[in-house]
Amino acid sequence: MELWFTEKQTEDFGITMKIKETYVSEKTDFQDLAMVKTEEFGNMLLLDGMVMTTEKDEFVYHEMVAHPVLYTHPNPEQVLVVGGGDGGVIREVLKHPQVKKAVLVDIDGKVIEYSKKYLPSIAGGLEDPRVEVLVNDGFMHIHDHKNTYDVIMVDSTEPVGPAANLFTRGFYQGIYEALKEDGIFVAQTDNPWFKADLIQSVNKDVKEVFPIVRVYTANIPTYPSGLWTFTMGSKKYDPLEVDESAIPEIDTKYYTPRLHKAAFVLPKFVEDLIK
Known part of the structure; x- marks a missing residue:
């Protein structure tokens, strides 16, 4: 059977x-x-x-959440990951020696527990001494930590259930306030084939909060349609102004220095969504 x-x-x-x-x-x-x-x-x-x-294609998503934003910020010492209880984003964050502390806040401790047991190649970084793991509400954590983080990454599920609040203008405003004066955030923002309205809504809301907003994409086979978007909101630094020659080669399978700016080149139908 x-x-x-x-x-x-x-x-x-x-x-x-x-x-x-x-x-x-x-x-x-x-x-x-x-x-x-x-x-x-x-x-x-x-x-x-x-x-x-999944074990086979997880590296694409986790690398593309972490590295574009961390190489855009010149000195990302304090990093927050909201969601991401599987630990994949944290694993990638730890590849950056400037990071002094990485805080993971996931509302569901069972995700963390089972990821450590069944996805050790993804979750291994959660035991690193630079990492603080909190089983808590990411929305409230951000509300309670003003002017704290250099970089915030939102590794959420789709906007249903416990993640619904993580796709609201109020959440993005809270992120702005939790970031330091030159902070940057990034969030996964689903796919343009089936969730065009969501991408438009998020882009509009983030633009009302952050002066610099950029959307980029990656190919993730097990996610709906395979084409996935990420939205970056920055107070000061533009990912398109990063000197690619200054980005070091690190242990990755998808992200590269040459891909850094290339990922922000959007298909026209995605460009049209966010005009």
Whole structure:
């Protein structure tokens, strides 16, 4: 008997993969969580029936959340990751020696617990002495920490359930206030094929708060449509003005110094969304 999982990405479209084993399937205090082993993508974390990360393609997302913003800021010493309990973004943040402290705030401790057990190649950095892990509400953490961080990264699920507040203008205003005077933030902002309205809404809200706003993309096979967007809001530094020759070569599989600015070159239909 074969077991297949389908993420219904719209009412009429989904992505399907063959499952070898189910490690965990439970309802936490916040969401339905499953950890499974797939034939094609290795171990995979699912939240509310949506693919969050897999062993095979996780590096794209985690590198592209972390490195463009950290190489845009000249001295990112204090970093906050909201969500991201799997630890992948933290792993990439730790590749930057300037970072003195990285704080991870995830509302669901079960995500952290099971990621450490079943996704050790992703979650290994959570034990690093530079990292503080808090099981808490990221929205409230930002509200309570004014003028604290150089860089804030929002590694959230889609805007449903506990992540709904992380896609609001009030949240972006809170991020602005939690950043230092030259701070930058970045958030995953879903895909332009099925969530065009969301990208437009986020772009409009962030532009009302931050003077510099840039959108960039990456290809992530297990995310809806494969084409994924990220939105960066900055008080001072423009990622398009970074000297690529000054970006060091680090241990990555997707991000490179040459890709830094190239990622901000958008297909025309995505450009049109955010005009």
